[in-house]
Amino acid sequence: MAKLTINEEACKGCSLCVSVCPKKILQLHKDKLNTKGYHPISITDMDACIGCASCARMCPDVVFTVER
Ligand code: SF4
Numbered sequence: 678m679a680k681l682t683i684n685e686e687a688c689k690g691c692s693l694c695v696s697v698c699p700k701k702i703l704q705l706h707k708d709k710l711n712t713k714g715y716h717p718i719s720i721t722d723m724d725a726c727i728g729c730a731s732c733a734r735m736c737p738d739v740v741f742t743v744e745r
C-alpha cells in the first residue's frame with residue numbers, strides 16, 4: 678500500500694495538487710493554519726491513495742513524499 682507523507686509547514690495552500698489527484702482525496706484543511714498562515718493540504722482517505730505521485734510532481738513546494 679502507498680504511503681503519503683505531508684509536510685504541512687511547507688504548504689502554501691495553492692490547491693494545485695487538488696485537481697491532479699485521480700482519487701480526489703486531497704483538500705485544504707479549512708480549520709487549520711500552518712505557521713506561515715496558510716490552510717495546509719490534507720488527505721481525506723489515506724487508504725484510497727494509489728501512490729501515483731501526481732501530487733508530488735505538481736507541488737512546487739515539495740510538500741509530498743510518496744513511498745510505495
Ligand atoms: S499519490 Fe496520487 S492518489 Fe495519492 S494523494 Fe497523490 S495524487 Fe492522489
Ligand code: SF4
Binds near residue numbers: 691692693695736738
Ligand atoms: S501541497 Fe503543494 S500544490 Fe498542494 S496546496 Fe500545498 S503547496 Fe500547493
